[in-house]
Amino acid sequence: MSLAAKPPVTEEEIDAFRAGVRGEVILPTDEGYDEARTVWNATIDRHPALVVRCAGTSDVISAVAFAKERDLPISVKGGGHNIAGRAVEDDALMIDLSPMRSVRVDPDARTARVEPGVVLSELDHETQAFGLATPVGYNSTTGVAGLTLGGGFGWLSRRYGMTVDNLVSADVVTAAGELVHASETENEDLFWGLRGGGGNFGIVTSFEFQLHEVGPTVLSGPIVHPFEDAASVLSEYREFAADAPEDAAVWFVIRHAPPLPFIPEEWHGRKVLILAAFYAGEMSEGEEVLRPLREIGDPIADAVGPHPYAGWQQAFDGLAPAGARNYWKSHNFVEFTDGMIETFVEYGERIPSEGTEIACAQLGGAINDVPVDATAYPHRDARFTMNLHTQWEDPGQDEACIAWARDMHEAMTPHATGGVYANFVPEAVGDQQAAYRENYDRLVEVKNAWDPENLFRLNHNVEPSR
Numbered sequence: 353m354s355l356a357a358k359p360p361v362t363e364e365e366i367d368a369f370r371a372g373v374r375g376e377v378i379l380p381t382d383e384g385y386d387e388a389r390t391v392w393n394a395t396i397d398r399h400p401a402l403v404v405r406c407a408g409t410s411d412v413i414s415a416v417a418f419a420k421e422r423d424l425p426i427s428v429k430g431g432g433h434n435i436a437g438r439a440v441e442d443d444a445l446m447i448d449l450s451p452m453r454s455v456r457v458d459p460d461a462r463t464a465r466v467e468p469g470v471v472l473s474e475l476d477h478e479t480q481a482f483g484l485a486t487p488v489g490y491n492s493t494t495g496v497a498g499l500t501l502g503g504g505f506g507w508l509s510r511r512y513g514m515t516v517d518n519l520v521s522a523d524v525v526t527a528a529g530e531l532v533h534a535s536e537t538e539n540e541d542l543f544w545g546l547r548g549g550g551g552n553f554g555i556v557t558s559f560e561f562q563l564h565e566v567g568p569t570v571l572s573g574p575i576v577h578p579f580e581d582a583a584s585v586l587s588e589y590r591e592f593a594a595d596a597p598e599d600a601a602v603w604f605v606i607r608h609a610p611p612l613p614f615i616p617e618e619w620h621g622r623k624v625l626i627l628a629a630f631y632a633g634e635m636s637e638g639e640e641v642l643r644p645l646r647e648i649g650d651p652i653a654d655a656v657g658p659h660p661y662a663g664w665q666q667a668f669d670g671l672a673p674a675g676a677r678n679y680w681k682s683h684n685f686v687e688f689t690d691g692m693i694e695t696f697v698e699y700g701e702r703i704p705s706e707g708t709e710i711a712c713a714q715l716g717g718a719i720n721d722v723p724v725d726a727t728a729y730p731h732r733d734a735r736f737t738m739n740l741h742t743q744w745e746d747p748g749q750d751e752a753c754i755a756w757a758r759d760m761h762e763a764m765t766p767h768a769t770g771g772v773y774a775n776f777v778p779e780a781v782g783d784q785q786a787a788y789r790e791n792y793d794r795l796v797e798v799k800n801a802w803d804p805e806n807l808f809r810l811n812h813n814v815e816p817s818r
């Protein structure tokens with residue numbers, strides 16, 4: 353038997369490789385192949401030559417060596433949530449890290465060591481046992497690995513910065529097939545690049561994070577308004593957001609109301625504007641801070657109250673299920689202009705499917721206190737990030753949904769910074785300058801030093817210059 357790779361990989365070579373790894377090697381003819389190649393976004397349907405489900409760092413080193421020997425492109429899978437589906441590629445060797453799922457918390461040092469297959473809910477579960485957390489995203493099945501390497505933000509970021517601002521060190525398998533440690537004092541250039549430069553420089557087999565006291569109960573919840581009131585609610589939201597302390601983060605979403613118990617039944621399926629509010633600090637302080645937000649307009653529902661932090665981190669999972677078709681477009685903003693509000697409303701009127709959301713997260717705060725050149729993640733000016741979560745089921749709707757997202761994105765361009773979060777870019781190639789901005793040239797230097805042959809290119813790629 354031979355595989356689709358060039359030169360062909362023989363059965364004997366596969367057997368020898370399989371014998372040398374602790375995890376599983378899955379071929380197209382094996383049971384489980386389709387499950388192994390499936391990622392979150394259903395528009396991605398690619399067929400790797402083989403999948404290696406790594407049990408540990410040794411397997412990662414073996415897989416890198418095998419791919420180099422056999423001249424197979426390498427794709428790397430953490431949580432498989434990347435919108436462009438970079439974890440899987442036709443005819444490539446897919447290094448699947450999802451079996452590597454341990455989290456070791458040191459409550460005294462307030463750090464956690466995290467393997468690269470861990471998803472956000474697992475990290476939160478382990479750290480919250482000690483009333484600790486680090487900022488990660490709002491959807492709990494997202495992989496810690498890809499999220500961190502692109503930058504990472506969530507409800508705690510206005511208070512404690514991006515996920516990368518809380519990365520203390522990492523273990524990395526390099527293109528040379530060696531395991532190195534990267535931190536502020538060791539392989540500093542690599543450590544800089546890992547904090548926002550994606551999977552360009554090697555395969556991270558362990559992340560060490562700084563943790564903070566959070567919860568375990570936090571003030572949080574959604575406030576639901578009729579879409580008809582969106583313009584006036586958003587202009588009052590803008591006033592609130594301008595003066596909000598770093599402990600407060602309020603995001604908003606325009607979408608069809610999901611059938612959730614706190615939303616009156618007659619509103620299910622109708623268009624709404626949801627303000628999602630979170631306060632990282634003391635509950636009583638949060639009540640005061642969020643009061644003016646809760647007094648805006650005439651809401652249909654207000655479910656702000658004390659909630660377990662780990663539960664709040666999963667509250668929106670049902671709105672972004674694995675296996676739907678998805679296309680995203682994103683912009684960052686410094687100002688929240690009248691023109692933006694008009695555009696939110698205009699395109700909110702024409703949302704193309706039941707699952708689609710116009711989502712906007714409030715950034716700023718501690719994220720913006722970090723100098724642009726301190727980490728590879730460059731968007732330190734952004735105070736808001738819009739992500740058009742265009743989501744649908746029927747492939748026949750592909751064209752209409754993608755066109756809506758592109759049109760709205762274009763309409764928002766005059767208001768935006770021109771930068772885009774690398775983890776929100778839907779195309780496999782493109783937007784490199786927008787994603788890495790003023791840090792691009794330095795990323796090329798790091799790439800030249802650590803991966804001059806561009807072995808790790810199935811990511812938001814930084815091409816080496818020599």
Ligand SMILES: Cc1cc2nc3c(=O)[nH]c(=O)nc-3n(C[C@H](O)[C@H](O)[C@H](O)COP(=O)(O)OP(=O)(O)OC[C@H]3O[C@@H](n4cnc5c(N)ncnc54)[C@H](O)[C@@H]3O)c2cc1C
Pocket residue numbers: 391392427428429430431432433434435437438439449468488489490491493494495496497498499500501502503504505506550551552554555556557672775776810811812
């Ligand atoms: C529903 C949903 C909600 C989201 N919400 C947020 C949010 O709130 N905040 C936020 O910041 N982002 C958010 N994201 C974006 C998310 O950060 C990216 O999709 C990210 O790429 C997911 O990482 P992953 O490990 O799941 O993805 P994967 O597809 O497995 O990997 C993504 C990229 O990282 C590379 N990679 C993965 N693991 C490693 C590793 N160990 N070493 C080297 N390279 C590696 C892969 O090759 C690939 O290029 C969200 C995504 C989804 C789908």
